[in-house]
Amino acid sequence: MEITAHIDALRLEGTRLAEAAARTDLAAPVPTCPEWQLGDLLRHIGYVHRWATATLSKGLPAPMDEADAQAAVGPMPDDAALLDWYRAGHAALVDALTRAPADTECWSFLAAPSPLAFWARRQAHETAVHRHDADEAAGLPGPAVDTALALDGIDELVRAFMSRSRSTLRSERPRTLRIRATDGPGSWLVTITQEPPAVTTDESPEPADLTLTGPARVLYLLLWNRLTAEQAPEVERAGDPDLLDLWRDAATVRWS
Incomplete structure (x- = not known):
């Protein structure tokens, strides 16, 4: 943008x-x-x-x-x-x-x-x-964010915030999370280890431990921890559901 x-x-x-x-x-x-x-x-x-x-x-x-x-x-x-x-x-x-x-x-x-x-x-x-x-x-749902803004916000979260040394998203064993938007050019593969997560945007054919696929506006709120999986039925989850629990617990945003 x-x-x-x-x-x-x-x-x-x-x-x-x-x-x-x-x-x-x-x-x-x-x-x-x-x-x-x-x-x-x-x-x-x-x-x-x-x-x-x-x-x-x-x-x-x-x-x-x-x-x-x-x-x-x-x-x-x-x-x-x-x-x-x-x-x-x-x-x-x-x-x-x-x-x-x-x-x-x-x-x-x-x-x-x-x-x-x-x-x-x-x-x-x-x-x-x-x-x-x-x-x-x-207590009332507002209008959905624009698709372009949602895609950009997912990118900021996973490629800018989560990949920093200050990120607390870690796993003792390597795990992979793929995020795919169905309404725009958005695909991210997050590799979570004991080091800062590595993020790529190429569409690899390799399977991930968990793949989230859905509209950008819903993925945006899900990944920013504003929706639970149950509140986001539009998002298809394929793979290990525990990885989304790890995201909710550890993918926190810190200023500075």
């Missing part, structure tokens, strides 16, 4: 998140984030948007420490002002990404063609996944 497409996705998904929050009590539990209420979700995503905006707009060469991050984000609002605060932070991030020069230099933490490309992509998916969380809190 191009940077402009990621910014458009961020704009759309952030607006959808606000719409879900506007029709829901802030004390509503978030089933996909069991420790959170909706207000916690809004504070989290509002914080992240402001943190990303400051990093990008100030051209920071390293991550902010906690004190600097708190100063950049500012005080947390009370419940009455929370939704407007979230909307303002989302708008500021979209504006910062739109205005940033292509050669902007700043800190980032995943491989990308440029820092601007990294931040546009990361914030698009951060917001899209949490928009699903807000829909869950509202």
Whole structure:
């Protein structure tokens, strides 16, 4: 996806998140984030948007420490002002990404063609996944993410996050997970060992221990641990079901 497409996705998904929050009590539990209420979700995503905006707009060469991050984000609002605060932070991030020069230099933490490309992509998916969380809190399914965004989000998760040394996805014996999208050019083979997972995108004829095949929009939420296998009947599972349990337990995303 191009940077402009990621910014458009961020704009759309952030607006959808606000719409879900506007029709829901802030004390509503978030089933996909069991420790959170909706207000916690809004504070989290509002914080992240402001943190990303400051990093990008100030051209920071390293991550902010906690004190600097708190100063950049500012005080947390009370419940009455929370939704407007979230909307303002989302708008500021979209504006910062739109205005940033292509050669902007700043800190980032995943491989990308440029820092601007990294931040546009990361914030698009951060917001899209949490928009699903807000829909869950509202108790109503929202519109599915665009297929291109879903394919891109699967790629970011498996090739960027899971292959890092910080990834906790490990297995004492080698195991392979193949992911196949049925509605776009998406195929990934993840080899899980005691080392950081190795990921290839070639369509090998070799069988995997578990193959997941289905629409990108469903695979996206399943792999980001927003759906259980039972909630994703559109995804065909061929092979060892225990491997999906390992994914749910160990495929966690860590910032920085």
